[in-house]
Every structure is written in structure tokens, then in C-alpha cells.
Amino acid sequence: MSFLRSFNILVVSDEADKLYRIFDLIGINFKKPQSSRDFKSFTYYDIAFLDIDSDGWEKRLYELKQYMPVIAFGKSDINKAVEAMKLGATDFLIKPLKNDQILSIFEKFKNYPKVEIPGLIGISKIMEEVCCGIKKAALTDSNVLITGESGTGKELVARAIHNLSDRKNNQFVVINCSAIPDTLLESELFGFERGAFTGATYTKKGLIEWAHGGTVFFDEIGDVSPLFQTKILRVIQEGEFIKIGGSHPVKVDVRIIAATNQDLIKACKEGRFREDLYYRLNVIHIELPPLRNRKEDIPILTEFFIKKHASKRKDLSVKGITEEALESLMNYSFPGNVRELENIIERAIAFTESSEITVKDLPSYVLKPHSSKKSTFPSNLKEAIESYEKELIWQALQKSKGNISKAAELLGIHRQQLQRILKRFKIAV
Ligand SMILES: Nc1ncnc2c1ncn2[C@@H]1O[C@H](COP(=O)(O)OP(=O)(O)OP(=O)(O)O)[C@@H](O)[C@H]1O
Ligand SMILES: [Mg+2]
Structure with a gap:
């Protein structure tokens, strides 16, 4: 019998080689650490086999179970087996380990997901x-x-x-x-x-x-x-x-x-x-x-949200973000975390006039005063007023969840007037 899925297995035992030989024999597709120097962090492994006939196994079990299912194994000792299960072992096997017992363990875990979780983006x-x-x-x-x-x-x-x-x-x-x-x-x-x-x-x-x-x-x-x-x-x-x-x-x-x-x-x-x-x-x-403590996730989340919201622009295909704009995002503290990043990207897609989001498309509070370069600083009063106007309109649209009549009401203007401004700014709602 052969499992298509490959497992990263951690065996914690003096008899580890014996176990790896059994895995091989029964056709399990696995990777094991080649030497103690090759030891990866716990998050690398999918499953652990822990020998509980060794000293300090309780502490080991406590550590391992935070990261992966732990199969405890040991001599036939009912008290120890109960203790291991109580401490969080997923299963208990009695020595000498039998091939069919091990097979059934892997059978149980073969559909067990790898670390990636659908819809949850992050590389940190x-x-x-x-x-x-x-x-x-x-x-x-x-x-x-x-x-x-x-x-x-x-x-x-x-x-x-x-x-x-x-x-x-x-x-x-x-x-x-x-x-x-x-x-x-x-x-x-x-x-x-x-x-x-x-x-x-x-x-x-x-x-x-x-x-x-x-x-x-x-x-x-x-x-x-x-x-x-x-x-x-x-x-x-x-x-x-x-x-x-x-x-x-x-x-x-x-x-x-x-x-x-x-x-x-x-x-x-x-x-x-x-x-x-x-x-x-x-x-x-x-x-x-918080997002500010895992900034390395910002670029991949940004890309994900651009793809998610790009279709809202019918007149333009927004494909990416300039390096400068991404840098501004990397330097921002995101008090509203991932939801705020998504919001900023959605807003930028509605505002942008190019296929790449630029610094000009980001809300002014994202840009730190000292990092605002010449190109981002409004060159004249008209530009400054327009930028402020855009900001207010965006906030009203957020509050009204895209409802133009309600947004116009919040802004104290007529619906047709707001529609004209949206057209002027090429904002797609
Ligand atoms: N890692 C992520 N990958 C992709 N999208 C994410 C991620 N984290 C959050 N989001 C998105 O950010 C938004 C906010 O997420 P969610 O509602 O789960 O947060 P929350 O912690 O429950 O917020 P609140 O405390 O305000 O209720 C959602 O649109 C969600 O899809
Ligand atoms: Mg919530």
C-alpha cells in the first residue's frame, strides 16, 4: 500500500531507526531528519511519534502537541498510557509496534491538511x-x-x-x-x-x-x-x-x-x-x-487583495502596486490590521488612474509626513482640495456601503452632484 501524500515525520526515541524502517517497509512516503543538525523547527513536521519510556517525555509531549498530532508509544503500562492521553497525545501504541497499527494511524492522517489553510494568506x-x-x-x-x-x-x-x-x-x-x-x-x-x-x-x-x-x-x-x-x-x-x-x-x-x-x-x-x-x-x-508585527505578510496580502477587488473596475485592469506605494504600506502601523489593509487596497483600486496602485492612491494618513516625497505632495491648492474631497467621498461611501444616495446625504449634496464628482474623479462604485 502506498500513500501519495508525503509526511514529515518526527520520531523521538532511542529506537527511531527501527520505526523509520517500519515506515519504509509499509510504504509510507516520508521525510525524516538526516542528522541532528538537520533538525527542522517543529512547524515543519506533520506528525510525531514519541517514545514515553524515556525521561522527560511529559515535557516533550507538551512541546510537540502545540504543533502536530503526537502518537505516544511505550511498553504496556496502562497508567502511563492514560497519562499520555490526558497530556494531549492523539493516540497510544504498545511496543513492539505492529505494522498494521502504524498503517491505520497514517490512514487516519492522510487527508490531514498541510500547513497551508485555504483563504488564509501569510508567509510569516x-x-x-x-x-x-x-x-x-x-x-x-x-x-x-x-x-x-x-x-x-x-x-x-x-x-x-x-x-x-x-x-x-x-x-x-x-x-x-x-x-x-x-x-x-x-x-x-x-x-x-x-x-x-x-x-x-x-x-x-x-x-x-x-x-x-x-x-x-x-x-x-x-x-x-x-x-x-x-x-x-x-x-x-x-x-x-x-x-x-x-x-x-x-x-x-x-x-x-x-x-x-x-x-x-x-x-x-x-x-x-x-x-x-x-x-x-x-x-x-x-x-x-497584529499586522505590524508580521510585516513580511503585507506584500502577499496586498497582492491577494488587488486580485480580489480588481474586477470592480470595469474601465481599467489594476494589476499591481508600485514599489514606492508598497514601501509606504510597509511603513504604516495598521491599527485596523488586515481589514484596514483590505480597505485601503479596495479604495486605491477605486481611485487609481493607472494599472498600478501609486502613492497618490493611498489615503494621506498612511503616508508618514517625513516620507512624503515631492511627487506625493500636492503641487498646488487645486490638487490638495481634490485629494481632501476624494478622502471625504471615500469615507462617505464606506459608511453607506457603496450606496450613492446615502453617501450623498452624508456629504450634504445631491445624488446627481455626487455622481458627477465620481465621474470626474473616475471613481468606480
Ligand atoms: N490572513 C488573512 N488572509 C486573508 N484575508 C484575511 C486574513 N486575515 C484577515 N483577513 C481578512 O480581513 C478581514 C477581517 O478579518 P476577520 O473578520 O476575520 O477579523 P476579526 O479579527 O474577526 O475582526 P474583528 O475583531 O473586528 O471582528 C476579512 O475580510 C478577512 O477575510
Ligand atoms: Mg470578527
């Missing part, structure tokens, strides 16, 4: 580690807490975990926690039975029930009320809830992913967030770093 080391976290989380049913500043991609990561997991064919239900007032909480989350209260003329399924077999994504979990916290803790702990007017608990099978841009540890210390809930959610933690 940090993003590679995020991808490893996603891969690992997708393999389990453990709850996940995703933290990071606004616009860093928390929802994108949550969806990626769902889409790569066994739950992918069931619902991914987003619950925007801060949008549900306490008065509607139970009805929204758990639903109600017909006749539960005046006006309950039908039985309503709550969001949690919709997610049965799938994933619930609690967005902005740091902002929820004490009541909300208590209600969801029960679902997490018991795997069940009671509908309004219901007489018995409804069992649900859901994986919970939560996201926040707040410091939950601080919130726990200040008594704003339940510590027990925090620990229940934070089984796997994925931290999304």
Missing part, C-alpha cells in the same frame, strides 16, 4: 504557527479561544477550523455576543416551545440547536453579561440546555470557538469574566498577532 513564521494551531484544533473537538486585535482574522480562523474538521458538513453558527440583549438571550440561544408565553405560536429552535453536529462561534465573548456567561457555561459543561417553556433538557453536540480582542485574564482578575468559563473556553489558544 508567526502565521505558519497560527496555521499549525488551526490544523491541530481541527483534529480535535476541544474548545478554542482566538484572541487578537480587531481585523486580525479571528473569524476567518474560526471558519477555517470548522471547515477542516469532521464537523464541516454541519452548521457554523456565528453568535455575535454583544448584539444580544439579556432580555432576548434565552430565546435567541435556546429557543422556545409553542405556548411558552403569549405570542409563542410556534416552536422556535435556538442558535445552539441549529449548530448541532457543527460549531458555535461566540464572537466578542469578552463583552458578554454575567447572565450570558452563566447560561453558556451550562451548555459547555453539560452539553445540554432547556428551551423556554421546555420541560426537559435538550442534548446538543457542538464544538465551541470563542473570539475576543480583550484581555480575558485581566477581565477575570477584575471580576468581569468568570474564571471557570475562561478555562473551559481556553483549551486551545490561538493568538493572532
Whole structure:
């Protein structure tokens, strides 16, 4: 039997050569480190086999499991096997290892994704580690807490975990926690039975029930009320809830992913967030770093967003960005992270008059005062006013989500007047 997919396997054992010989014998296509000098960083490997008959295996297991599934193996010792599984091993095999046992392990992992995650762009080391976290989380049913500043991609990561997991064919239900007032909480989350209260003329399924077999994504979990916290803790702990007017608990099978841009540890210390809930959610933690800490991702993200939005210009084919404009982006701090970069590119595509985005197409706040070269500085008052006009129009269009009438209203001008200006500036909406 031969696996098309090649595995990068890390074996941590005095008997590593023996294992590699078995992999060879049973036809597994793999790469192994040639010598200890050849040892790659953990993110390079797809799977690890860890011998737990060696000293310090617990610490090793803790390190490895952050990056890849770990198959523990050792002598027949039930206590140790249980401990290894508790510490996060994905499987346990008893020595001497049998070919068919190893085969079944690889069979299980053959569709296991490589580090690349569809739709998640990035080449930085940090993003590679995020991808490893996603891969690992997708393999389990453990709850996940995703933290990071606004616009860093928390929802994108949550969806990626769902889409790569066994739950992918069931619902991914987003619950925007801060949008549900306490008065509607139970009805929204758990639903109600017909006749539960005046006006309950039908039985309503709550969001949690919709997610049965799938994933619930609690967005902005740091902002929820004490009541909300208590209600969801029960679902997490018991795997069940009671509908309004219901007489018995409804069992649900859901994986919970939560996201926040707040410091939950601080919130726990200040008594704003339940510590027990925090620990229940934070089984796997994925931290999304701000874009300014992974600047090497900016060029590839820029290219990706140009391709994504280029089709919005019917009169022009925007293909790239000048070196100077990219340099300005590289020097910018992106308080709004990836979402802000996407916005800037979308805006530049609407404004540009050439097939390459230039510095002139970027918003003025991106350009640092000291780096604004002669060519970027408006040469006369007319140009300066036009640039300001463009900025205001863009902001109004952003706010109105591209609706020209609404944007005109925000700007205090007539719709036809705005249309004429858009035409003059060759802005495509
Ligand atoms: N690594 C990435 N590759 C491609 N697109 C990304 C990446 N990170 C974020 N984005 C895009 O940036 C936008 C913001 O991402 P997302 O909504 O997931 O962020 P968020 O962290 O949930 O933000 P907020 O805290 O404001 O809710 C989305 O359009 C998303 O597709
Ligand atoms: Mg979000």
C-alpha cells in the first residue's frame, strides 16, 4: 500500500531507526531528519511519534502537541498510557509496534491538511504557527479561544477550523455576543416551545440547536453579561440546555470557538469574566498577532487583495502596486490590521488612474509626513482640495456601503452632484 501524500515525520526515541524502517517497509512516503543538525523547527513536521519510556517525555509531549498530532508509544503500562492521553497525545501504541497499527494511524492522517489553510494568506513564521494551531484544533473537538486585535482574522480562523474538521458538513453558527440583549438571550440561544408565553405560536429552535453536529462561534465573548456567561457555561459543561417553556433538557453536540480582542485574564482578575468559563473556553489558544508585527505578510496580502477587488473596475485592469506605494504600506502601523489593509487596497483600486496602485492612491494618513516625497505632495491648492474631497467621498461611501444616495446625504449634496464628482474623479462604485 502506498500513500501519495508525503509526511514529515518526527520520531523521538532511542529506537527511531527501527520505526523509520517500519515506515519504509509499509510504504509510507516520508521525510525524516538526516542528522541532528538537520533538525527542522517543529512547524515543519506533520506528525510525531514519541517514545514515553524515556525521561522527560511529559515535557516533550507538551512541546510537540502545540504543533502536530503526537502518537505516544511505550511498553504496556496502562497508567502511563492514560497519562499520555490526558497530556494531549492523539493516540497510544504498545511496543513492539505492529505494522498494521502504524498503517491505520497514517490512514487516519492522510487527508490531514498541510500547513497551508485555504483563504488564509501569510508567509510569516508567526502565521505558519497560527496555521499549525488551526490544523491541530481541527483534529480535535476541544474548545478554542482566538484572541487578537480587531481585523486580525479571528473569524476567518474560526471558519477555517470548522471547515477542516469532521464537523464541516454541519452548521457554523456565528453568535455575535454583544448584539444580544439579556432580555432576548434565552430565546435567541435556546429557543422556545409553542405556548411558552403569549405570542409563542410556534416552536422556535435556538442558535445552539441549529449548530448541532457543527460549531458555535461566540464572537466578542469578552463583552458578554454575567447572565450570558452563566447560561453558556451550562451548555459547555453539560452539553445540554432547556428551551423556554421546555420541560426537559435538550442534548446538543457542538464544538465551541470563542473570539475576543480583550484581555480575558485581566477581565477575570477584575471580576468581569468568570474564571471557570475562561478555562473551559481556553483549551486551545490561538493568538493572532497584529499586522505590524508580521510585516513580511503585507506584500502577499496586498497582492491577494488587488486580485480580489480588481474586477470592480470595469474601465481599467489594476494589476499591481508600485514599489514606492508598497514601501509606504510597509511603513504604516495598521491599527485596523488586515481589514484596514483590505480597505485601503479596495479604495486605491477605486481611485487609481493607472494599472498600478501609486502613492497618490493611498489615503494621506498612511503616508508618514517625513516620507512624503515631492511627487506625493500636492503641487498646488487645486490638487490638495481634490485629494481632501476624494478622502471625504471615500469615507462617505464606506459608511453607506457603496450606496450613492446615502453617501450623498452624508456629504450634504445631491445624488446627481455626487455622481458627477465620481465621474470626474473616475471613481468606480
Ligand atoms: N490572513 C488573512 N488572509 C486573508 N484575508 C484575511 C486574513 N486575515 C484577515 N483577513 C481578512 O480581513 C478581514 C477581517 O478579518 P476577520 O473578520 O476575520 O477579523 P476579526 O479579527 O474577526 O475582526 P474583528 O475583531 O473586528 O471582528 C476579512 O475580510 C478577512 O477575510
Ligand atoms: Mg470578527
